[in-house]
Amino acid sequence: MQLTNLTATEVVAGISARKFNAEEVAKAFLDRTAKLKNLNIYVHLDDEVVLNQARDVDRRLAAGEAVGPLAGLPVAIKDLLCVQGEPTTCGSKMLANFRPPYNATVIEKLKAAGAVLYGKANMDEFAMGSSTENSCYGPTLNPWDPARIPGGSSGGSAAAVAAMTAPVSLGSDTGGSIRQPAALCGVVGLKPTYGRVSRYGLIAFASSLDQIGPFTWNVPDMALMMEAISGGDPKDATSLPDAVPAYSQEIEKRPERLRIGVVKEFFGEGLDNEVAVAVHNAIEVYRKLGAEIKEVSLPHSKYGIAAYYIVAPAEASSNLARYDGTLFGHRAKDFSPADEAEKDLPALVRMMMATRAEGFGAEVKRRIMLGTYALSAGYADQYYNKALKVRRLIRNDFETAFKDVDFLIGPTTPTPAFKLGEKAANPLAMYLSDIYTITTNLAGIPGLSMPCGLSSEGLPIGMQLVGPAMSETALLQAARLFERETDWHTKRPNI
Ligand code: GLN
Numbered sequence: 001m002q003l004t005n006l007t008a009t010e011v012v013a014g015i016s017a018r019k020f021n022a023e024e025v026a027k028a029f030l031d032r033t034a035k036l037k038n039l040n041i042y043v044h045l046d047d048e049v050v051l052n053q054a055r056d057v058d059r060r061l062a063a064g065e066a067v068g069p070l071a072g073l074p075v076a077i078k079d080l081l082c083v084q085g086e087p088t089t090c091g092s093k094m095l096a097n098f099r100p101p102y103n104a105t106v107i108e109k110l111k112a113a114g115a116v117l118y119g120k121a122n123m124d125e126f127a128m129g130s131s132t133e134n135s136c137y138g139p140t141l142n143p144w145d146p147a148r149i150p151g152g153s154s155g156g157s158a159a160a161v162a163a164m165t166a167p168v169s170l171g172s173d174t175g176g177s178i179r180q181p182a183a184l185c186g187v188v189g190l191k192p193t194y195g196r197v198s199r200y201g202l203i204a205f206a207s208s209l210d211q212i213g214p215f216t217w218n219v220p221d222m223a224l225m226m227e228a229i230s231g232g233d234p235k236d237a238t239s240l241p242d243a244v245p246a247y248s249q250e251i252e253k254r255p256e257r258l259r260i261g262v263v264k265e266f267f268g269e270g271l272d273n274e275v276a277v278a279v280h281n282a283i284e285v286y287r288k289l290g291a292e293i294k295e296v297s298l299p300h301s302k303y304g305i306a307a308y309y310i311v312a313p314a315e316a317s318s319n320l321a322r323y324d325g326t327l328f329g330h331r332a333k334d335f336s337p338a339d340e341a342e343k344d345l346p347a348l349v350r351m352m353m354a355t356r357a358e359g360f361g362a363e364v365k366r367r368i369m370l371g372t373y374a375l376s377a378g379y380a381d382q383y384y385n386k387a388l389k390v391r392r393l394i395r396n397d398f399e400t401a402f403k404d405v406d407f408l409i410g411p412t413t414p415t416p417a418f419k420l421g422e423k424a425a426n427p428l429a430m431y432l433s434d435i436y437t438i439t440t441n442l443a444g445i446p447g448l449s450m451p452c453g454l455s456s457e458g459l460p461i462g463m464q465l466v467g468p469a470m471s472e473t474a475l476l477q478a479a480r481l482f483e484r485e486t487d488w489h490t491k492r493p494n495i
Contacts, residue, residue, distance in 0.1 A: 003028035008221040015072040022072030026054035045119030071114030076160035076169035082201035091135035094359030104201020121156030148417040151181030158185040176437030179449035183412035183462025194444035195240035198233030206315035223247035261296035266410035278453025310387035317371030325355030412449040416459035451488040
């Protein structure tokens with residue numbers, strides 16, 4: 001048996017049935033990871049740290065102690081989730097030597113469930129990007145075709161699963177960073193409802209948009225992970241206290257209602273023809289399953305990218321103000337005045353300026369400048385406040401649509417994975433790769449991407465299902481229904 005081919009559900013079941021133990025599982029994934037180093041998936045991975053956790057699970061099992069529902073399951077972690085004492089660097093030189101003194105709540109929950117924390121997965125610096133090319137560690141390569149990007153910003157987390165170097169992983173999604181790489185790497189990715197999962201210990205990018213979510217091979221694995229990480233948290237005031245459903249049991253039921261809205265605006269200009277065909281085929285699968293299919297319109301979605309690129313950078317400019325070399329992270333060694341104008345500045349200010357100039361990459365600097373500008377006196381009404389109004393209109397569009405339908409369906413991304421370097425020099429082209437995912441973040445609602453086809457070049461194609469706030473149960477049920485009729489979720493890259 002190839003342990004690295006197993007789904008999370010199979011890993012957990014096999015360990016609890018003593019078919020194999022947690023250490024064997026961890027070893028199998030570590031061996032495979034070592035062979036696939038060229039993909040640059042992990043930025044920090046300590047074999048001994050992983051093996052010790054696995055051995056501890058085995059010891060507890062042997063002693064008859066209670067182990068959690070994820071006992072022995074390796075979970076790769078996006079490098080922006082705080083793990084106590086372990087490097088947590090956000091793909092940034094700014095945090096190169098940062099080791100958090102505490103665990104994120106999702107990390108605590110994974111540990112309590114018996115999971116084995118696997119390596120830290122590569123990402124775009126501070127989660128800003130759609131290709132993982134903005135990482136200070138260099139890009140992650142797409143396991144389906146190493147000449148292509150894996151998507152981003154959670155590209156390492158998506159590739160970790162797709163390359164079978166970990167059975168599941170965690171990422172974060174501010175404008176598409178879970179769903180877009182999931183689509184481009186041929187795995188399932190869920191951005192939960194804003195507040196469904198605690199963000200305590202997630203290094204913030206744009207706090208009104210950020211959510212944590214899993215990458216998995218299939219919907220049962222997604223349910224398993226969501227059960228473990230969801231729930232209210234006194235340490236995150238934006239988390240929702242609602243009880244966590246038994247997703248794993250619920251997903252085998254048919255959703256109560258199956259009225260699916262096909263979003264007109266998501267099938268327009270810029271959409272690759274093979275992607276459009278794959279999603280239309282998926283819609284036909286649902287029709288055969290008895291779904292009522294309707295066309296719906298989200299008329300303001302065309303302003304989504306523009307609104308997002310005001311709101312997200314504005315929040316980022318505030319969140320990233322803390323990286324100034326005083327408390328933690330990078331500190332410039334040389335901050336002597338660079339020119340006449342700097343000569344009169346206090347040394348502390350020069351230290352901060354030099355630290356930020358050295359520590360941040362080009363995209364992060366671009367966002368900080370954009371955001372600072374959009375918030376500055378005299379411009380806030382024209383930009384930031386206007387973007388908030390557009391955000392409200394986008395949210396209203398969804399509310400109107402959900403009066404008639406239970407889910408929305410569309411492509412996750414306009415094209416399959418693009419080539420490394422193809423969009424790196426053109427920020428606007430890069431921003432457009434999130435055109436179908438960004439609006440759900442602005443509205444705070446859940447979106448799930450799942451495989452629904454392969455292009456003629458053998459690249460994965462993803463479709464997105466979107467539901468109203470806190471509709472995760474129904475969303476997972478609808479996704480599971482599709483999975484039972486098709487075999488796209490069983491396709492693996494040939495590496
Ligand atoms: N690609 C988008 C951006 O660069 C979304 C990133 C994300 O979801 N973290 O902002």
